[in-house]
Amino acid sequence: MNDEIEHVRALVKEAASVVVLTGAGVSAESGVPTFRGAGGLWRNFRAEELATPEAFEKDPKLVWEWYAWRRELIAAVEPNPAHYALAEMEKRIQSPRSQKSQKKFTLITQNVDGLHTLAGSSNVIEMHGSIWKVRCTGCGIESVEREAFDTLPPVCACGALLRPGVVWFGESLDPDVVSASFGAAREAIVMLVVGTSSVVQPAASLGAEARSAGAYVVEVNIEPALGGPVANAALTGPAGELLPRLL
Numbered sequence: 001m002n003d004e005i006e007h008v009r010a011l012v013k014e015a016a017s018v019v020v021l022t023g024a025g026v027s028a029e030s031g032v033p034t035f036r037g038a039g040g041l042w043r044n045f046r047a048e049e050l051a052t053p054e055a056f057e058k059d060p061k062l063v064w065e066w067y068a069w070r071r072e073l074i075a076a077v078e079p080n081p082a083h084y085a086l087a088e089m090e091k092r093i094q095s096p097r098s099q100k101s102q103k104k105f106t107l108i109t110q111n112v113d114g115l116h117t118l119a120g121s122s123n124v125i126e127m128h129g130s131i132w133k134v135r136c137t138g139c140g141i142e143s144v145e146r147e148a149f150d151t152l153p154p155v156c157a158c159g160a161l162l163r164p165g166v167v168w169f170g171e172s173l174d175p176d177v178v179s180a181s182f183g184a185a186r187e188a189i190v191m192l193v194v195g196t197s198s199v200v201q202p203a204a205s206l207g208a209e210a211r212s213a214g215a216y217v218v219e220v221n222i223e224p225a226l227g228g229p230v231a232n233a234a235l236t237g238p239a240g241e242l243l244p245r246l247l
């Protein structure tokens with residue numbers, strides 16, 4: 001695998017446009033549970049049963065308890081070497097020297113934990129929103145609330161319920177976010193797909209979009225999920241060990 005890592009490292013260094021898509025696996029080594037697989041369950045609920053408008057309608061307190069649990073858990077963890085490596089990659093690619101040759105780096109994440117930003121990444125597309133944002137179901141005002149709520153479900157000053165500022169199953173993503181993500185994927189020379197099971201759309205199609213537009217697609221995962229038709233190469237192992245080696 002050393003040769004493969006060296007090959008990808010050289011490609012990343014030279015590429016005019018590098019795009020990285022991350023999923024829950026990139027935060028696993030920080031101690032944030034992934035959604036699927038062992039440890040991906042909360043009180044025997046799956047994400048798909050809680051992260052829906054119907055679940056919120058039926059039992060907003062239950063849904064908020066899940067989000068409050070995740071907010072508390074995420075507040076207590078720190079970025080890991082995978083997050084820091086991606087922040088460093090961005091800095092190197094966007095350094096004033098590289099800027100003369102107009103190199104591009106785009107980080108697209110499905111994660112709502114904000115750990116990429118905390119690690120120093122500045123250009124992050126959060127496809128599924130942020131767990132630190134809340135939005136009023138009545139007046140629509142969105143704000144960042146990092147403090148724990150005294151009572152659940154929290155209520156807006158206007159009297160309506162607040163909801164987490166994330167995208168739920170069955171909801172549309174922000175069209176600007178989708179077009180920025182797919183636009184970046186189409187322009188990618190190298191695309192890294194890191195720590196995602198690639199089952200939730202539309203993010204799951206970004207690798208294929210990049211590949212069909214000519215990118216070299218590299219999957220980084222403890223259990224590669226993309227498969228041969230999409231990935232040109234698979235680096236199998238923990239993101240926190242492999243990504244720093246790509247610098």
Ligand code: OAD
Pocket residue numbers: 022023024025026028029034035036037040047048051110111128167168169194195196197198199200220221222223224225237238239240
């Ligand atoms: P999943 O939980 O579906 O997948 C996590 C992936 O990370 C799996 O492929 C694991 O093999 C891999 N993995 C675990 N630990 C790793 C490590 N240390 N290094 C590298 N890879 C590792 O998470 P996502 O694909 O991100 O959406 O899930 C996509 C979406 O489904 C989430 O954004 C969320 C969820 O329901 C919403 O809430 C809308």
